[in-house]
Amino acid sequence: MPVLEIRHLVKRFDQLLAVDDQSFSVEAGEIFGFLGGNGAGKTTTLRMVLDILRPTSGEIALFGDAPSRRVASRIGFLPEERGLYSGMSAIETIVYFGRLKGLDEGLARRRGLELLERFELAERAKSKIADMSKGMAQKVQLATALVNEPDLLMLDEPFSGLDPVNQGLLEEEILSASRRGAAVIFSTHVMQHAERLCDRLLLLRKGRKRFEGTIDEARAQLPARLSAVAKADLSGLPGVSEATSTPAADPEWREWSLQFAPGFDPAQVLEHCSANGIALRRWDHHQASLHDVFVQLVGPEEIKP
Secondary structure, eight states, X not given: OOSEEEEEEEEEETTEEEEEEEEEEEOTTOEEEEEOXXXXXXXXXXXXXXXXXXXXXXXXXXXXXXXXXXXXXXXXXXXXXXXXXXXXXXXXXXXXXXXXXXXXXXXXXXXXXXXXHHTTOGGGTTSBGGGSOHHHHHHHHHHHHHTTOOSEEEXXXXXXXXXXXXXXXXXXXXXXXXXXXXXXXXXXXXXXXXHHHOSEEEEEETTEEEEEEOHHHHHTTSOOEEEEEESSOXXXXXXXXXXXXXXXXXXXXXXXXXXXXXXXXXXXXXXXXXXXXXXXXXXEEEOOOHHHHHHHHTOGGGSOO
């Protein structure tokens, strides 16, 4: 049974169609990336999962049941708009959120102190949020999402505003939650984090799904490109859809730029050359990045610089 299953989800705000027939599922231990530009419907979808917003139509199943307060203790959520009580101390804040999720005060305090130690904030446990730097406060907010050791961890634009060190810390926490067996879903419009972390991902544009699958399946949406140096004419190799060549430094050789149909494995061409005695001096496979896929399927105006 999936931890989270969404079927034909629709959300309208008057004339605005924010989420358009969305369907996907997330399994235990899986890291699922929810990718799209501003206004793509990422936050709206997460809020419907949390039962903050109600769908116009469609179904949401959390642990096999409809969203409700009954499953709140099994969920951790980091909102895009960070919000903590500035007059509370770091440990009081974490304990408070732990109590909201059903933990007794002693367990919430022990886990809170462990998290502050892990985040190198142990000495600031009694410091008020108002006296902390933005980065420190963001780590406290992350601790509030982790204190109940959730079975479903949802992070909305979690890397926004974090410096590289704290981005690395957050990536490790995402991987740690996955290793523990939690399902992790995070929204972002920064491709690098998704490329490093995700088992599967979904690309959104204006509320509608454009792609769902693994990173490799996403890359396979674009043509594979190769460059090679050879004496032979490579334009007739299996799978080649476009080929151009220019003279190499050695007049007996030519530099080739080859393009293949989406989904074609260029390793087949290398095997063909080896089997047929076609000599190569260089062979470089230029794999499409997730950035390239996003631009192709979603549009360049949607991506964060």
